[in-house]
């Protein structure tokens with residue numbers, strides 16, 4: 356056993372989420388340029404959550420909050436938003452936005468899907484965009500079970516991630532085509548090398564692996580939207 360970031364005892368068999376967090380998320384240069392190269396469509400995502408019942412009394416937990424695009428956008432619309440991330444650099448960026456905006460209801464927590472300990476009211480919404488793929492599939496299932504435990508009954512888990520919606524036989528063509536769409540620089544776009552690194556070193560899975568996993572962990576797949584290239588998926592998962 357060792358001590359976790361929230362003071363809990365962590366068993367020796369648990370995945371070290373900081374080690375699996377993605378090289379770039381611990382790179383100060385990447386964190387500094389992140390908002391220039393990635394638009395998380397936070398306003399649209401907040402509107403979607405509002406259409407699903409998010410309101411001024413809602414408790415929200417975001418996993419992998421990064422620089423806080425969604426957290427900052429949802430804060431005025433909810434009671435409390437807990438922003439959970441394993442990267443201290445990402446959390447520092449979020450904290451500076453929170454301080455600059457004098458936002459009172461954001462609670463930044465350095466932890467991960469597998470270690471965050473929820474306190475207070477059960478969550479009405481859990482949000483995660485482009486973070487769950489950092490966990491191998493075994494750990495994704497553990498994370499989904501933990502998210503189920505954080506949510507109130509009928510609560511919503513909005514998940515948007517790189518999830519492959521095609522067959523293994525099509526991997527070379529689809530992944531090759533996606534990597535070819537990458538740019539040549541890392542300043543304001545995702546480069547080919549970064550997309551290749553994503554596929555090679557991270558843990559994006561197939562839609563037909565992830566969906567039964569979510570169901571097994573007590574979620575209904577209420578909505579699923581796939582990008583035309585089969586590279587990303589957006590889900591509304593509702594806790595049974």
Ligand SMILES: C[S@@+](CC[C@H](N)C(=O)[O-])C[C@H]1O[C@@H](n2cnc3c(N)ncnc32)[C@H](O)[C@@H]1O
Pocket residue numbers: 372375376377380393395418419420421422423424439440441442445466467468469483484485486489490
């Ligand atoms: C690609 S960024 C996405 C940031 C933000 N959600 C967005 O959509 O712009 C992935 C984030 O997930 C965080 N992350 C990686 N593994 C994680 C884990 N196991 N638990 C929580 N956060 C994690 C990284 O540190 C990083 O901030």
